[in-house]
Amino acid sequence: MDNLKNDILRRFLNVFWLRPETALWRTIDALVMRDFVFDGPSLDLGCGDGIFSFIRAGGEFDYSFDMFKSVSNLDKFFDKVDIYDHFDERLVNPVVTMRPDYVIDVALDHKETLLKKSATLGLYKKLVPHDANKPLPFEDDSFNTIFSNMLYWLDSPEAVFKEIKRILRPGGKAAIMLPNSTFLEYSFYYKLYLKTKDPEWKWLERIDRGRIAENIKHAYDAKIWEESFKKAGLKVALHKQHLSKTVIEVWDIGLRPLFPVLHKMAGKLTESDRIEIKKEGIDLVLGLVEPLCSETWVTDKAYAPAFHYYLLTK
Template sequence: MTSESLKQLLNIFWLRPETALWRHLDIEAMRDFKFTGRSLDFGCGDGLFSFIRAGGEFDPLFDAFQKTANLDRFYEKVDVFDAYDESYAPLVAKKPDYQISVGFDHKPNLLKKAAGLGLYAETVVGDGNEPLVFEDASFDTIFSNIVYWLNDPATTMAELSRILRPGGQVCLMLPNATLPEYSFFNRLFVQTQDPAWSWLDELDRGRLSDNIKQAASDEQWRQIFGSAGLKVHRHTNHLSKHIIQAWDIGFRPMFPAFMKAIEAIPADRLADVKAEWVDSLKRFAVPFAATELQDNPANAFHCYVLTK
């Protein structure tokens, strides 16, 4: 049986099924975490992940690619999703089961997309590398999947601890020390400097240098948590080498071409084409996801629930 969240994710990320699989496994990994009291989604982006995690559902015609920009500069590593205008209308079919008090991100366009979901009571623009604008002990629960995108995890952790009330919980996704070893670009080009593999830089799109650099072992993360006054309540490792390698290539290289192909489909045919595409993806995504439910210390990501 396909879980509703995987169905929803395949629907909104149909042109990037590797993202749907990854995010489904994130939802599974954090299933015991509950947003309670005043809550923060730190680095919420366009909010689509947290909306689906909260039980929200979209109309089959909606997807994550409604508003993109600079597709002609995709291979220059530009963020093509950093775009918004008034025409952006998320087609919500079912409201989420809970609300999150604050959605925080540094990209105003993404926050405008998030604001239309009915998930966040408030959205706040800010740079996670700077001291946070929130009061001490002002949140009961925090979720974040962006700590490893920031400059210094120890400083970020101290800030998250400062704004969390005593007894509160933080749920974090953080890269494991194994992740760089699963990256084709790192293993085949960075480590060997073999020019025959230099083209993998275009496939990597800056991921290794921008965020995989923060990869660390459980022991290393626990040291950082300890210094910030946070204790590990629950820890698992998800995202196997297979999933990372499927994601490392995925449909990503074809994204601009796929977008042009979709635009060329007559409006009255799109629903059928999409339904067949998503059904074909399910044949592979559903059994693949089912192989992934074991906690394994060699997996590429940590999921922590921490308490203060």
């Protein structure tokens, strides 16, 4: 398990080297769903740039690749702009050192730039641009497996749960990740400003950059999520919780405030200097982040984890 953890964390740090807190979160996600098997036909619902699913599938990139090369609008970083919503084929050029163990039949996202990035990975057979707030563009009983970690970004999770039930084959499984109500409580911006409206903490808005206020539309206790599954006709085959209070607090700030400057510095390096410094950074940070990479965190026993992982059937 420790070797597996170290290996996955290293792969994520290689891609997210300027944001190790993101590598921490994604490693724990990959560990919590390590037993999930993508039986075809399979769907990655809200695939983003595909990097998470690629590494989760056993893929690995060369040191020359990272997700910070094809970004834009860095000068608007603190104005809630999605800097990753950008595709430049000269810059998105992933060198793959290990192919994923399987392919995923279909990937869906509403951002064309992210789908283009996903297309460079050789992980997906078909990419579908679509707004998941609308009915999903698939026939009834289309998929044996569905994975999604973005349903809480949508207007109505219940509507999309019904869609998942419709497109899932009998005997099929959906693996989904959803925030617990505690997730908000562990965010400094929510706890100190959104809840209190105390002007002293308004500056935290610049750190949040719209994540909590705009993207996290739904964060509930298990009971509420499970009522919603039931209404949609879905059954819970497995429920686990992950992402401890400590992990969320580390992730909540991380290197985020420094990111535009770190990105500028990295951009001024030659390719060989960039790789050399990146390798050094990964080795340095690995020892600091790995102890936090636990599905549950011993000192957080009194606090419920921030996320749910569900396996659903119909």
